[in-house]
Amino acid sequence: MGELWQDLKFGCRILIRYPRFATVAILMLAIGIGSNAAIFSVMNAVLLRPLPISNPDRVVLIWETDPNRGVQRGTVALPEVLDWREQTHVFDELSAYRTLFFTLTGNSEPEQIYGGQVSANFFHLLGVNPILGRGFLTEEQQPGNEQVTILSYGLWQRRYGANRAIIGSAIALNGRSYVVVGVTPPGFSLFGSTRDDQLWVPFAYQRADLDRLDHEVTVFARLKDGIPVAEAQAEMAVVLARLKQEYPNFDQRNGVRVVRFEDDLVRGLGPAVILLMIAVALLLLIVCANVANLTLARNAVREREMAIRAAVGAGAGRIFRQILTESLLLALIGGGLGILFAYVGLTVLRAELAPEGVYRSIRHPDWIGIDGTVLWFTLGVSLLTGVVFAMAPAFQIFRAALHDPLKEGGRGSSGGRRSRLLRSALVVCEVAVSLILLVGAGLLSRSLVALLSEDMGFNPAHLLTMQVWLPQWRYASGGPVASFYDQLLTQVNQLPGVKSASAVNFLPLTGWVDYCNFDIAGRARPPSGQEFTSQFRVVDQRYLATMGVPIKKGRDFQSYDGPNTAGVAIINEALARRYWPTEDPIGK
């Protein structure tokens, strides 16, 4: 311990003695280690941090697939879930879930919040126990008993002041009274802070009344212990085939896909984050080579010192420990500064990923930050970095002749051939790794440029969006809904600075889509599974003009188009090419 203290003391003196070297090396290390810490923090949030549920590796989602429409993550009809529950053996439990938008009124300002409608066993399936109250009961799925709700911890804290007496109290949701029966634990968040459910209500249904064509729920399931996803997938395929025979009206080409919930959440992001991690690791390698080169240059003037140490009895291990201590000291200071850099970088990144931000693929931007795991990682990386860039100077010193530097006028600096070779080798490695990074960055930039120059079909410049959800209890039918939007859009269009305002049921690029099958006049209806089909959106007459979508042929919607006139639709070029490759679709 005493020797370590001596080495540390000496290491500090050396840093002070060579301030330019120390500054440059520490800054380089801070950038290298800091970027690793920052990206690791993202990886930790996206890939490593376990979901706040019990045994998350056994929780899967079951999606319906529709090859005819290219759908891989299709929602499911509730009756199917009930059938699957009865006919499968690989799952402990199955549960249905769908997102709802609630208007919460009552003790404070009205607000619109995300919520979930779930099967009674939903929280049990996830292994989540309310910290207050209880979960849903099976009988609360009976119509008439369903007006109960479970609050998220955040909503309970924020809106109800963490009042424990909230259990058993009634709150107003969408104008109806619901009794609070439970509060979820803090940190329970399935889909992340970008779209956190703030409360949950149970499904209530009579099985006989359910519609098999009403595909609107996401299916959660918990695999039995030891059952792999592939086995579940195989059994689901058998069950689906049986159900297709039982219900001929069911789309015969539809399939199912069982996927781990964790994998589904990070779909597409995992490889990108890992690639980024590799890139910053390569960057750190370059930094190591750079610092090693600087250290070699500095050690050239310390060769005599090392020779003296060796002459008075320092063994190779002892000298290496001295070099290592100095390198680790440098790396730890760089790592400390790197954490600061990472903190600043992540603060900026989090702001970009916030719920109001434009990029919502990262579910939990709030998990991105400097926590214990990231600090341990950074410490590990710093120590490893210290060891790596200590290697070259140690090699140089071990190979140096002892007697030369000790002579009067002997070389105090090493211009030795070996040293030059070592430094050249490091430079070659740096250039090689830099080249890999540059090529990677170049390809990435090219993809980015291609992406940015991709024609989205609309002009996003100066385009603002907002979401409005009309409660069904007040706007049950089409008339009042249309009237509301008419009034809203008329007033918004009159606002100063507004060039044009319109409405659409699902914004583009949000992932929310709806599909419809259609017939084409003069053509026979295709067999099941090969129907004419398309995504569709319901828009108001100013939508295309507001979005800057050009009309290539035909006309835009007009104010006179409506429920009392002949139905009209505008299709895109892709649909026209697909179904009318040699004809003019206008008027069809």
Add this chain to the structure above:
Amino acid sequence: MKAELAARGPAWPTPASKDLAPAAIRLRNLSKVFFTDELETHALSGIDLEIQEGEFVSVAGPSGCGKSTLLSILGLLDSPTAGEYWIHSKAVANLSISERTRIRNREIGFIFQAFNLIGDLTVFENVELPLTYRSMPAGERKQRVMEVLERVEMGRRAKHYPAQLSGGQQQRVAVARALAGQPAILLADEPTGNLDSKNSEAVIALLRQLHREGATICMVTHDPRYASTAERTIHLLDGRVVEVAAAARATHA
């Protein structure tokens, strides 16, 4: 000093009489050749040499005759190309690096022309260095360092850095460092080479005193005044021993 040398350990006991003692240093047909791309330089050729324990030997000769190379080999800083080398009857020419390091630390003390103190360490830390590498307890280390510093009259400069000392003072610190480990053999490579005559005299007087106390000393010098201080002077020329001359007066007690 004699008592301290006796306390070195059981491997190399202090002999009862000089005649019965094994040689502190023995070389047989030792040679050293430096190879460069196209050139072979014979720095030492067929050196036979014995230095008895407690003997003070000087090595003299013109520049480039191989004095410093010989001292480097004697100090295990360099290896001979051929020949044999014993320290206290132990063959050391082909020892492992770690064994050579151990012998350097425990059995050999170096005094260099260029002082070779580490500029970033204080006087105390410089002298402490060989003891640190011996993993000696801190208390014992401190006591030993202060003893040798007092001995070379540098005790009050313990916290100074080498750059704050004169050349003579630096060489005295270097002597203190060489003595701190209580080595069996002191090797001095032109110890007066960078000193004025006053400081040179002081350093030589110190070496003489150490010799009187029983130290085995081998000193390289090109200065005949100081060479004659030793009991025996070995003259080298072109890497060969050309003459061994006994001094006019023996200094050993």
